[in-house]
Amino acid sequence: MMTIQEVVTQYEELAGLTGLMRQAAEDGNWERLVLLEQQCAAWVRRLQDNEPQALAGAARAQKADAIRRMLDDDRRIRDLTMPWMARLSSLIQNTGNERRLARAYGAV
Numbered sequence: 059m060m061t062i063q064e065v066v067t068q069y070e071e072l073a074g075l076t077g078l079m080r081q082a083a084e085d086g087n088w089e090r091l092v093l094l095e096q097q098c099a100a101w102v103r104r105l106q107d108n109e110p111q112a113l114a115g116a117a118r119a120q121k122a123d124a125i126r127r128m129l130d131d132d133r134r135i136r137d138l139t140m141p142w143m144a145r146l147s148s149l150i151q152n153t154g155n156e157r158r159l160a161r162a163y164g165a166v
Contacts, residue, residue: 071101
């Protein structure tokens with residue numbers, strides 16, 4: 059089980075990691091974003107397995123602040139990735155349509 063200070067430190071480090079994820083998304087560095095997301099998931103699992111049930115006082119406020127920053131970063135990442143995902147989905151759909159047309163009418 060982690061101490062209260064270790065928990066707060068873990069949340070602060072996790073918030074820093076989500077900041078790096080936001081920067082990767084802003085840079086359009088999707089490969090780095092995926093790698094950082096995998097690291098983030100590992101940190102979250104570690105916290106879930108070792109965090110004490112409740113924090114109080116200053117530790118609770120620090121944890122809440124770190125979570126707010128992570129949520130802000132997550133919102134920004136989604137704002138940046140959604141248009142990219144929509145373009146990718148459109149490309150995949152168009153490729154599927156082209157294949158169906160080619161099968162139906164033959165190659166031109």
